[in-house]
Amino acid sequence: MVIDGAKGIEPRTRKLFEVCRLRDIPIITFINKMDRESRDPFDLIDEIEKTLALDAAPITWPVGRGRDFVGTIDVESGGVRLLDGDAGSGGRLREMSLATIAALNSNLNAATLGGELDLVRQACKRFDPLAFAEGHMTPIFFGSALKNFGVGDLLNALADLAPPPRTQAADKRVVSATELGMSAFVFKIQANMDPNHRDRIAFVRLCSGKLTRGMKVKQARTAKAMSLRAPQFFFAQDRALAEEAYAGDVVGIPNHGTLRIGDTLTEGEDINFVGIPNFAPEILRRIRLPDAMKAKKLKRALQELSEEGVAQVFRPTDGSALLVGVVGPLQLDVLKARLFAEYALEIDWSTPEFQFARWIAADNRKMIDRFATSYPSAIAEDFDGDLVFLARTAFDLEYTGEHNGDITFSDVKDIHRRKQRV
Numbered sequence: 001m002v003i004d005g006a007k008g009i010e011p012r013t014r015k016l017f018e019v020c021r022l023r024d025i026p027i028i029t030f031i032n033k034m035d036r037e038s039r040d041p042f043d044l045i046d047e048i049e050k051t052l053a054l055d056a057a058p059i060t061w062p063v064g065r066g067r068d069f070v071g072t073i074d075v076e077s078g079g080v081r082l083l084d085g086d087a088g089s090g091g092r093l094r095e096m097s098l099a100t101i102a103a104l105n106s107n108l109n110a111a112t113l114g115g116e117l118d119l120v121r122q123a124c125k126r127f128d129p130l131a132f133a134e135g136h137m138t139p140i141f142f143g144s145a146l147k148n149f150g151v152g153d154l155l156n157a158l159a160d161l162a163p164p165p166r167t168q169a170a171d172k173r174v175v176s177a178t179e180l181g182m183s184a185f186v187f188k189i190q191a192n193m194d195p196n197h198r199d200r201i202a203f204v205r206l207c208s209g210k211l212t213r214g215m216k217v218k219q220a221r222t223a224k225a226m227s228l229r230a231p232q233f234f235f236a237q238d239r240a241l242a243e244e245a246y247a248g249d250v251v252g253i254p255n256h257g258t259l260r261i262g263d264t265l266t267e268g269e270d271i272n273f274v275g276i277p278n279f280a281p282e283i284l285r286r287i288r289l290p291d292a293m294k295a296k297k298l299k300r301a302l303q304e305l306s307e308e309g310v311a312q313v314f315r316p317t318d319g320s321a322l323l324v325g326v327v328g329p330l331q332l333d334v335l336k337a338r339l340f341a342e343y344a345l346e347i348d349w350s351t352p353e354f355q356f357a358r359w360i361a362a363d364n365r366k367m368i369d370r371f372a373t374s375y376p377s378a379i380a381e382d383f384d385g386d387l388v389f390l391a392r393t394a395f396d397l398e399y400t401g402e403h404n405g406d407i408t409f410s411d412v413k414d415i416h417r418r419k420q421r422v
């Protein structure tokens with residue numbers, strides 16, 4: 001995970017973390033933007049440990065803050081990497097005394113620096129590969145992405161520490177990474193990456209076997225066959241045709257809305273990978289569309305953008321206007337800008353009477369239906385047709401939950417347990 005040194009753990013970082021924890025994925029941490037004014041590193045470490053319940057083991061430590069940031073020290077060996085001279089490097093460390101480092105900048109002081117390093121070595125945990133592999137501990141690297149500083153350390157850590165692809169759970173069985181048959185699941189959809197072509201890429205992660213360009217695969221959800229004519233590898237701004245890919249690889253598949261997040265692709269077997277979560281939004285808004293003639297277009301645009309995961313859309317069953325749910329306020333600006341740029345739709349937000357949307361689960365469909373009938377003006381459907389309860393306040397949510405013992409409210413939906421209403 002990448003943490004902005006000035007901001008600490010942002011809501012989306014937290015979501016990412018929760019997905020990792022749910023799937024037992026080990027985490028490497030890069031604390032970025034050390035060339036700018038940032039929060040105290042001890043404070044950031046403390047925040048990681050306290051809010052994520054994750055042990056933090058600094059591998060490097062920043063020397064100087066903000067404009068006085070001159071580089072990092074390798075906590076274990078004392079080796080140094082300098083912003084001026086070692087940017088872009090992930091290779092050998094310099095041997096330098098604290099006095100020599102401190103002499104690089106008049107605001108640095110060798111004694112203070114030494115004291116800080118002593119504190120890091122005494123107070124912070126040491127890196128333990130086993131705890132890392134089990135997801136209890138994260139190694140921490142400091143750097144500046146903008147100056148390409150410390151990024152080499154991060155890439156080296158990825159190469160050294162990243163575990164091999166693991167066994168993945170599917171609905172009918174578990175799939176081992178060493179199986180020969182190709183299997184993969186879609187974890188992200190990105191539309192309009194190339195605005196001139198209105199393209200739409202589904203990113204899949206291979207779980208087993210080998211993917212070759214041109215191969216025919218089966219989409220488990222629809223049982224339809226599709227051929228992978230132009231699978232692609234992405235690296236930053238670059239892309240290249242993927243002639244072949246293996247378990248653990250991430251491949252982009254161009255398609256026009258056929259693939260959805262959570263979809264499983266196989267060479268024919270009928271299985272669905274599980275454990276791809278959907279989180280309840282933290283912010284709900286109503287959409288106001290001044291041009292009512294465009295309602296249909298808006299619906300299609302929202303469908304596409306929600307499949308992409310940009311926002312979640314809820315349709316109140318009483319027929320009132322659509323609700324949009326997002327995780328962070330910035331997403332509302334992004335959504336509005338994209339609706340305008342990509343679909344020529346001008347919209348406004350208004351604040352609805354509801355604060356929370358929670359999926360409704362129960363032992364059987366009857367219980368959910370009974371509940372939905374008792375609260376007709378507080379029920380909405382998501383795009384899968386699963387029902388959510390709309391609560392006005394935290395009290396409303398709690399009170400309603402307590403008075404309806406046979407149902408539970410959930411703020412996470414496992415995409416493949418989406419049909420709770422069997």
Ligand SMILES: Nc1nc2c(ncn2[C@@H]2O[C@H](COP(=O)(O)OP(=O)(O)OP(=O)(O)O)[C@@H](O)[C@H]2O)c(=O)[nH]1
Pocket residue numbers: 004032033034035036143144145146147330
């Ligand atoms: N000084 C400095 N700026 C950086 C660094 N990394 C990214 N930025 C800048 O910070 C701005 C926001 O980038 P990021 O925070 O990486 O991207 P983001 O989190 O998607 O965007 P925000 O929501 O605006 O934070 C951009 O203008 C980047 O160029 C860095 O290491 N140092």
Ligand SMILES: [Mg+2]
Pocket residue numbers: 004
């Ligand atoms: Mg940022």
